Amino acid sequence: MANDLFTYTMRLADDAAILSQRLAGWCGHASHLEEDIALTNIALDQIGCARLLYAYAGEIEGKGRDEDALCFNRNEREFTNLLLLEQPNDDFAYAIVRQFFYSAYVLLFWQALKSSKDERLAGIAAKAEKEAAYHLRHSAEWVVRLGDGTEESRSRIEEAIEFLWMYTGEMFEMDEVATALAEQGIAVDAAAIKPAWNKSINEVFARADLSVPTGTWMQTGGRNGEHSEHLGHVLAPMQYLQRAYPGLVW
């Protein structure tokens, strides 16, 4: 059970860490100052969330690994984030669609995790829920603006939606770890939040007259450490100093 809880908490921590690393890539390079500041805000929320989750996972594990040991000293195959979150910042539309798909999911996820029997996870969920509500509002507004903006913005966001769609199925998977913990009232039944997620996506897409992709083939593997080629490139700069000079305090 402790092992399952560690695995489960690490998944959530890796989600937050990898998304923050992707979002941080926009800082200083966004289309305008206001959006630069907004994307950085979301990145900062994700780092805050990652820190709480890694610290808790380290305590569960009880081997003395702190938040940084868990984030900076694990290999690609040990990371268990969702594939969606490691997808590159190809353009602003990709970043927004990635954020929108994830925020629409994770808001529902945190809402459910707030009633977890694990008090620490419930506490983190209560904090993260408020942030996710803002992230969802921000990304949904951009989905509508880009979808109903110019011809170019519409074609770009359609491309991003089509490309990222195949990574959304993984969010609702329930494997043995998640199922065992859900049965104990600790984990969220992710499959059960899918209808509400679909509704939220449909409503926002309808506002911009965007179509929800019909593809049903979904990629999977992130939760088992089987990633796209992108993750290695996310980790290389992120872990560089800790790997080059091991065991130091920064």
Add this chain to the structure above:
Amino acid sequence: MYTQSLNTAVQRDGAEEDPQKLAAFQAKIDREEKIEPNDWMPAAYRKTLIRQISQHAHSEIVGMLPEGNWITRAPSLKRKAALLAKVQDEGGHGLYLYSAAETLGISREEMVEQLHTGKAKYSSIFNYPTLNWADVGAVGWLVDGAAIMNQIPLCRCSYGPYARAMIRICKEESFHQRQGYELLLTMMKGSEDQRQMVQDAVNRLWWPALMMFGPSDKDSVNTADSMRWKIKRFTNDELRQKFVDATVPQAEVLGITLPDPDLRFDEESGHYVYGEPNWEEFYNSIKGNGICNKQRLKDRVKAHTDGAWVREAALAYARKERERREAGKQAAE
């Protein structure tokens, strides 16, 4: 992050100002009252402020790049969050300053255009590269430290919107400075590799930080107007001296050597005496020949150009929404 004393003298336009209005304006400044956007002001005062504030705003924005260079490589989650928040603060400073400049009758678009075409300057310090992690600490300690020396007097600047923006900015800058110093202290307590990184960063950034105060008073362009109008209250050399006096003891606590063989304490004056910065390098950096000048501008232009479709989409959507609202209203009538 900060303003630099460059080009503050403004070419006078041929037109003479009304002597009565001019006298009332000067009297107001002499009484330490603020000039506000709707108040009468001489054209040269307006022009000087637009130049200085926009230059300051550009420095904040370009200044996001050298530190941003380390965001994805920060060695701990705590440091990554602190660095992201700092760079974000600089973006925020850029926003307040562009807004302060807009109260003088220039648009943000015009100012950005001036930056991108090379017409407007920004602080020379950002044309130096950040080469190791300690640079992030050294930028906080030295660059934000120098910026604060320059900016504290600007909190009393005669132009209200600029002075008020500076009050807020200074608070954040002093936080950044302490954070940078703490980062360096932590590294100095660490391994030999870490201490070498700190010394290397300080060796490279010390002189560029001194140059942030602008040319020596003896070579400085005429700043009489700025002094009289209480935009500027201290000369470049006065501010540089204050900075050196405050920083040398901090370097001693840190345990690093400042790269100036002439640096010594002068008992008689009670000040540190320091060597002559390499002004040729300074003027070259201002002219665009610094190691990162072209890269910094290219990065700014790229972000702006790549983001054009996003801004256009937002405008197009806002226009459509307005039209839909108006159509809705007409239909209801």
